[in-house]
Amino acid sequence: MSDIGKVRLRLPSSIKAGDVVQVRCLIIHPMERIERDKAGKIIDKKYNYINKVVVTYLGKTISTFDTTQSVSENPYFAFTLKATDPGPVTVTFHDTLGGKYEGTAQITFG
Amino acid sequence: MTRPIRWLGLILLTAGCTVAANAPDYSSMPRWNTRAIPPARGDIRTEADGRRVAVRYPGWSTKDYAKFRTYAYDDWRPEPSVSRAAMPSGVVGDAKKGRALFLDRQRGPCTGCHLVPGDDVWPAGSVGPDLSTIGDRKLTDAYLYQQLWDPRAVFPLTVMPPWGVQGVFTPEELVHLVAYLQSLHGPAASEKDADRNPFTRSRPVGFGDNLDPTNNPAVLRAESAAALWQARGPKGKACAECHPGGVENVMRGVATRYPRYVPAFNRVMAIEDFLSVHAPDTTGQALAVESAENVTFTMLIKMASNGMPVAVDTSSPQARAALARGRASFVRRVGERNHACSDCHTPDRGANKFLGGRLLGDATGGMTRHFPTWRTSQNDAWDLRRRFQWCMTPLGANMLAADAIEYAELELYLTQFDNGKPMSVPGIRH
Numbered sequence: 436m437s438d439i440g441k442v443r444l445r446l447p448s449s450i451k452a453g454d455v456v457q458v459r460c461l462i463i464h465p466m467e468r469i470e471r472d473k474a475g476k477i478i479d480k481k482y483n484y485i486n487k488v489v490v491t492y493l494g495k496t497i498s499t500f501d502t503t504q505s506v507s508e509n510p511y512f513a514f515t516l517k518a519t520d521p522g523p524v525t526v527t528f529h530d531t532l533g534g535k536y537e538g539t540a541q542i543t544f545g
Numbered sequence: 546m547t548r549p550i551r552w553l554g555l556i557l558l559t560a561g562c563t564v565a566a567n568a569p570d571y572s573s574m575p576r577w578n579t580r581a582i583p584p585a586r587g588d589i590r591t592e593a594d595g596r597r598v599a600v601r602y603p604g605w606s607t608k609d610y611a612k613f614r615t616y617a618y619d620d621w622r623p624e625p626s627v628s629r630a631a632m633p634s635g636v637v638g639d640a641k642k643g644r645a646l647f648l649d650r651q652r653g654p655c656t657g658c659h660l661v662p663g664d665d666v667w668p669a670g671s672v673g674p675d676l677s678t679i680g681d682r683k684l685t686d687a688y689l690y691q692q693l694w695d696p697r698a699v700f701p702l703t704v705m706p707p708w709g710v711q712g713v714f715t716p717e718e719l720v721h722l723v724a725y726l727q728s729l730h731g732p733a734a735s736e737k738d739a740d741r742n743p744f745t746r747s748r749p750v751g752f753g754d755n756l757d758p759t760n761n762p763a764v765l766r767a768e769s770a771a772a773l774w775q776a777r778g779p780k781g782k783a784c785a786e787c788h789p790g791g792v793e794n795v796m797r798g799v800a801t802r803y804p805r806y807v808p809a810f811n812r813v814m815a816i817e818d819f820l821s822v823h824a825p826d827t828t829g830q831a832l833a834v835e836s837a838e839n840v841t842f843t844m845l846i847k848m849a850s851n852g853m854p855v856a857v858d859t860s861s862p863q864a865r866a867a868l869a870r871g872r873a874s875f876v877r878r879v880g881e882r883n884h885a886c887s888d889c890h891t892p893d894r895g896a897n898k899f900l901g902g903r904l905l906g907d908a909t910g911g912m913t914r915h916f917p918t919w920r921t922s923q924n925d926a927w928d929l930r931r932r933f934q935w936c937m938t939p940l941g942a943n944m945l946a947a948d949a950i951e952y953a954e955l956e957l958y959l960t961q962f963d964n965g966k967p968m969s970v971p972g973i974r975h
Contacts, residue, residue, distance in 0.1 A: 445757060461758055
């Protein structure tokens with residue numbers, strides 16, 4: 436896919452203060468799997484996959500996920516958080532080749 | 546009371562035909578060599594032992610229904626004639642056997658349309674009347690037997706298949722079914738679960754926003770086709786070279802006009818049909834109908850028109866002729882079940898009722914503008930043609946090739962009900 440690292444972040448359409456909301460995010464990423472040669476030996480190279488996902492809300496890191504190669508291509512993550520104040524939720528994906536991809540959504544009450 | 550109403554209906558029907566004055570004309574249909582992938586061609590293979598096997602998609606039934614009428618325009622067989630039959634003597638009806646037959650998923654199942662008592666009846670449908678207490682109506686055995694053998698003898702416009710005439714049940718089995726129906730007496734037991742009863746069952750709520758890629762896997766799939774748009778095919782050309790400016794701009798509004806009559810091929814074509822001839826001519830890519838590439842490409846092109854109203858041509862002479870044939874297909878009775886599309890998908894018949902656990906769609910409300918659609922039950926994106934073919938098999942009719950003219954014109958007939966309504970591709974459905 437051409438747009439590697441494109442992050443999409445979705446929040447419920449209406450949120451009230453104090454709600455526990457589900458945050459859904461999707462990233463375009465190849466999540467390379469281990470390859471083997473004809474003899475079945477693992478090919479030794481630096482595989483490109485997302486190994487860290489960081490969630491920040493109102494400027495503070497609220498959660499960090501360590502992920503592995505077993506996660507699928509173009510992975511989808513969903514988690515919940517308590518919406519205490521209006522402000523940005525940012526999800527940052529880090530991959531093993533140093534790539535850093537970010538998506539942001541605004542929590543607004545109403 | 547029913548008689549005058551029936552006569553009124555007949556008069557209106559006759560008047561309608563006179564006003565429409567465009568009886569379907571099949572005289573100048575072109576031949577079309579299918580460009581679909583092998584499982585989508587409706588082929589029948591003869592095995593070494595002489596057995597005939599239908600070639601269909603992996604996991605689909607391979608039963609050959611050659612005996613029964615299809616949608617093919619050159620299939621001139623009439624629908625089976627209405628038949629009266631007397632109950633065979635010398636068979637003693639067994640209600641228990643009858644109940645097993647009533648529930649048998651390899652036959653009807655009768656429960657697909659009718660509610661009967663029992664927690665193992667799941668899920669019952671509501672297309673036909675609730676039979677929970679039919680025994681109380683004191684109908685004669687002969688009457689019930691005739692209803693099962695061929696209900697058209699009593700109700701000419703019924704949606705119920707003539708089970709005996711078509712050989713789905715043997716006369717002996719029908720006697721057991723009659724015995725079962727006569728054993729159903731009230732009062733009906735109260736329901737433990739409101740969802741068992743299709744008349745009180747909650748309606749499905751859908752699968753959320755179909756254009757949200759975190760919700761509908763088909764969106765990502767379609768976006769991936771953007772790379773294909775830029776890629777050079779075997780002839781050294783890419784779509785983007787003749788259609789520059791980005792697929793979302795250059796294809797904006799195009800899909801709202803399909804299916805349409807394409808003079809170059811002298812037939813009605815949907816995007817899928819057109820791609821299967823246009824791509825080989827230009828880039829050299831095959832894009833065979835029902836290939837994953839074709840369906841994905843179709844989604845990409847249709848997405849460029851999302852939000853725009855459907856605007857298929859219904860006024861040119863070719864479109865009017867195609868619509869007349871499409872309408873005729875919609876009401877044509879086909880297959881072992883002798884069903885028409887209109888039996889399940891018009892509001893005066895099955896639409897908005899449950900067939901088993903599935904709520905039947907209403908064709909007159911427009912069912913096409915979200916195709917190709919993600920099917921959660923199939924884990925795949927399907928276009929309307931594969932959906933048509935999927936419908937054929939339980940009806941007991943051999944499917945046609947996915948790019949058959951018959952299907953294209955039926956698709957046009959269905960799509961004109963969507964005219965003026967916004968496109969929203971890819972959809973997401975069960």
